[in-house]
Amino acid sequence: MFPYLIEERESKNSPKNGTPRRKSLEEDNDGNDLVSRLDTNSFSPRYQKLIAKSRDERRQRHADEKALRDQLLHLEQNNPYWEFAQMICEFRGGLEFRPLRESDSVIENQITVCVRKRPLNDKEIKRREVDVISVPAKNQLVVHEPKQKVDLTKYLENQHFRFDYVFDESCNNDLIYKFTARPLVKTIFEGGMATCFAYGQTGSGKTHTMGGEFKELIQKGSVERTSGQTSANSNSSRSHAVFQIILRKNGSKTIDGKFSLIDLAGNERGADNSKSNRQTRIEGADINKSLLALKECIRALGRKGAHLPFRGSKLTQVLRDSFIGEKSRTCMIALISPGNFSVDHSLNTLRYADRVKELIANDNLDNDEIPNAITEDDISEENVDIDEEVLKAEEKRLQISSLEWELRESQRHVIQSCVNFHDMACDLYNSAEENGYDQQHYAKKWRNLLHEIVDIQRGALLKANEFCTALDGH
Numbered sequence: 001m002f003p004y005l006i007e008e009r010e011s012k013n014s015p016k017n018g019t020p021r022r023k024s025l026e027e028d029n030d031g032n033d034l035v036s037r038l039d040t041n042s043f044s045p046r047y048q049k050l051i052a053k054s055r056d057e058r059r060q061r062h063a064d065e066k067a068l069r070d071q072l073l074h075l076e077q078n079n080p081y082w083e084f085a086q087m088i089c090e091f092r093g094g095l096e097f098r099p100l101r102e103s104d105s106v107i108e109n110q111i112t113v114c115v116r117k118r119p120l121n122d123k124e125i126k127r128r129e130v131d132v133i134s135v136p137a138k139n140q141l142v143v144h145e146p147k148q149k150v151d152l153t154k155y156l157e158n159q160h161f162r163f164d165y166v167f168d169e170s171c172n173n174d175l176i177y178k179f180t181a182r183p184l185v186k187t188i189f190e191g192g193m194a195t196c197f198a199y200g201q202t203g204s205g206k207t208h209t210m211g212g213e214f215k216e217l218i219q220k221g222s223v224e225r226t227s228g229q230t231s232a233n234s235n236s237s238r239s240h241a242v243f244q245i246i247l248r249k250n251g252s253k254t255i256d257g258k259f260s261l262i263d264l265a266g267n268e269r270g271a272d273n274s275k276s277n278r279q280t281r282i283e284g285a286d287i288n289k290s291l292l293a294l295k296e297c298i299r300a301l302g303r304k305g306a307h308l309p310f311r312g313s314k315l316t317q318v319l320r321d322s323f324i325g326e327k328s329r330t331c332m333i334a335l336i337s338p339g340n341f342s343v344d345h346s347l348n349t350l351r352y353a354d355r356v357k358e359l360i361a362n363d364n365l366d367n368d369e370i371p372n373a374i375t376e377d378d379i380s381e382e383n384v385d386i387d388e389e390v391l392k393a394e395e396k397r398l399q400i401s402s403l404e405w406e407l408r409e410s411q412r413h414v415i416q417s418c419v420n421f422h423d424m425a426c427d428l429y430n431s432a433e434e435n436g437y438d439q440q441h442y443a444k445k446w447r448n449l450l451h452e453i454v455d456i457q458r459g460a461l462l463k464a465n466e467f468c469t470a471l472d473g474h
């Protein structure tokens with residue numbers, strides 16, 4: 001279903017915080033101490049010494065863990081997230097970190113998809129947010145999604161992703177440039193089209209990554225850019241910024257190469273805009289429509305020779321020539337904020353990027369029709385021949401594609417919750433077998449569990465109905 005997304009689920013026997021824990025050699029499968037049950041006096045002195053050493057180490061480890069817990073509890077008494085912070089800290093303790101290094105080799109893909117995580121900002125630190133993103137390797141990241149069961153037990157759902165590169169919070173713009181935009185520069189001198197764009201939640205660092213300090217003409221263009229205030233960024237870009245470098249011979253209209261650097265507007269969800277004014281909501285809808293169209297175009301780029309749905313939005317009309325031609329190369333940088341308040345957005349961004357990667361991997365068809373060289377006239381706005389019927393059909397297709405995505409997400413949610421429901425229902429059922437169980441507590445817990453699963457399934461049913469209706473009218 002999601003080849004790049006591997007999800008860990010808590011098993012009944014795993015610790016509550018979801019942290020992998022190694023079984024001691026002195027424990028049986030139920031975690032009981034085997035050594036204390038044996039008559040150790042019958043062992044040789046050397047072996048007895050080893051056992052004693054191992055026991056001391058185990059006790060010291062438990063004491064250290066307890067001290068850390070107590071310390072966190074003391075430090076974070078007013079922080080509602082301290083338990084999650086501790087679970088993440090323990091999880092990281094079990095990882096071997098091999099981050100990206102300056103000396104690592106650069107991949108030469110036609111489409112590169114990478115992720116950059118920014119550091120927690122002052123606002124997030126003040127809110128005592130927890131950093132829920134771990135970057136164990138140069139191409140991997142783990143999102144620690146804080147979760148709570150119906151019985152209020154807290155746990156982490158650790159979701160693993162893999163991309164071409166993952167840049168952690170210590171990476172600076174020079175390093176990002178080396179692995180993303182720089183490899184594309186030679187493409188434009190070889191008659192190709194290069195496109196590098198930043199995608200992500202508002203406030204996640206797109207402008208910081210693409211714009212740098214806003215010098216080279218970029219400053220002039222930026223002044224024209226619509227900006228506004230969103231819940232996550234007080235100076236949010238409410239429009240896409242496209243900076244293009246065009247190569248052509250003197251006096252010729254033929255474009256020999258083009259480099260497009262794109263800072264996309266923030267990808268907020270409808271829910272974030274619910275309290276915004278009409279203008280902001282319209283902007284939000286337009287932004288999302290163009291992001292969807294962009295994904296479709298990248299998909300077409302991966303399926304060489306496939307129909308290019310560039311008419312789906314103004315953004316893709318402007319970028320039309322970036323998606324055609326066998327020499328086109330694209331780099332997508334997905335930006336994520338590390339705080340626990342942003343976890344849903346970060347997962348959305350990662351799934352979008354993951355989907356782009358997945359589409360490229362799956363859609364490899366042969367290319368019989370490589371378009372001719374493009375002239376500036378071809379792409380000037382007046383000459384983009386927009387047939388209303390085609391445009392409508394394109395929009396409908398994009399709407400269906402968006403609904404399909406939501407349907408699949410809701411289905412995934414149902415599948416996960418059914419598995420969780422099964423485990424929790426079994427535990428609850430067994431608890432009622434014990435003598436003197438609390439009937440009221442039992443009945444309420446069962447009712448809550450049922451409410452939860454019914455709500456999830458009802459939501460999924462609405463999505464399924466919506467999708468069927470859209471397909472019927474297509």
Ligand SMILES: Nc1ncnc2c1ncn2[C@@H]1O[C@H](COP(=O)(O)OP(=O)(O)OP(=O)(O)O)[C@@H](O)[C@H]1O
Pocket residue numbers: 117118119121200201202203204205206207208209230233235236237238264265266267335
């Ligand atoms: N890697 C980073 N290191 C340090 N600060 C960063 C980093 N990324 C972003 N920031 C800071 O975070 C703030 C928000 O970043 P930025 O404006 O680039 O977000 P954005 O994704 O472009 O948001 P929007 O879509 O709303 O325009 C800025 O003050 C920026 O300097």
